[in-house]
Amino acid sequence: MNTRKEQLAAFNRLLDIMDDLREKCPWDKKQTIESLRHLTIEEVYELGDAILDNDLIELKKELGDVLLHIVFYSKIASEQKAFDIADVANAISDKLIDRHPHIYGDISVTSEEEVKQNWEKLKLKEGNTSVLQGVPKSLPALVKANRIQDKVAGVGFDWEKPSQVWKKVQEELEELNTEIENGNQENIEKEFGDVLFSMINYARFIKVNPENALEKTNKKFINRFQYLEEKAKQEGKNLSEMSLSEMDVYWNESKKYFK
Incomplete structure (x- = not known):
């Protein structure tokens, strides 16, 4: 694993590249906070797919894409004199310290449930009305x-x-x-x-x-159905012309491979 110095150098490299892209690339220069929104949502869903697939190589790539968007939003905001990446990092650091008085304060907790309860109480103290x-x-x-x-x-x-x-x-x-x-x-x-x-x-x-459970079932169903389609194709058959009992043969066979 990289040292903290190497980690900071890598992040600094990303910031330098973002500066270059914002100055020199026609597409990057054109982007706004609003134009990036739908792309960010897509990236987060792709990150979710990598997590469910337990694909660590893909996870690394998708985390990089999400990190790029965080840096991108911060760069645009800095151009508008609103905030920069340091403000983003400091804000989340301050919140984490405030929300963990059992680590950085004098509150004592004995379970995860107590941590969650304190978290919600602290948010109400911070000004949330609900x-x-x-x-x-x-x-x-x-x-x-x-x-x-x-x-x-x-x-x-x-x-x-x-x-x-x-x-x-x-x-x-x-x-x-x-x-x-x-x-x-x-x-x-x-x-x-x-x-x-x-x-x-x-x-x-x-x-x-429940979201993870349903998505895993979705993926399982897709794999099984595509297996059914492929087997029917190999037999020169059209699914729309097959009876349910004929399709069930391949469907039940698919269960051996996709559980």
């Missing part, structure tokens, strides 16, 4: 539900045991089934949302990240 104020509006609904539940749990608004949450899941499923029988589409949608919300809550209690 525990949920820090949940981004643009988060995907599944991720947002998980963050909402995690945050309210941080101030003690939570179930005590997983069995209580599972009972709630079953209640919500019964309510959904009732609305399906009634045929009221608007109520069906509401109850379906309640089922998802309660399942996400249960996932938290059994130590499962």
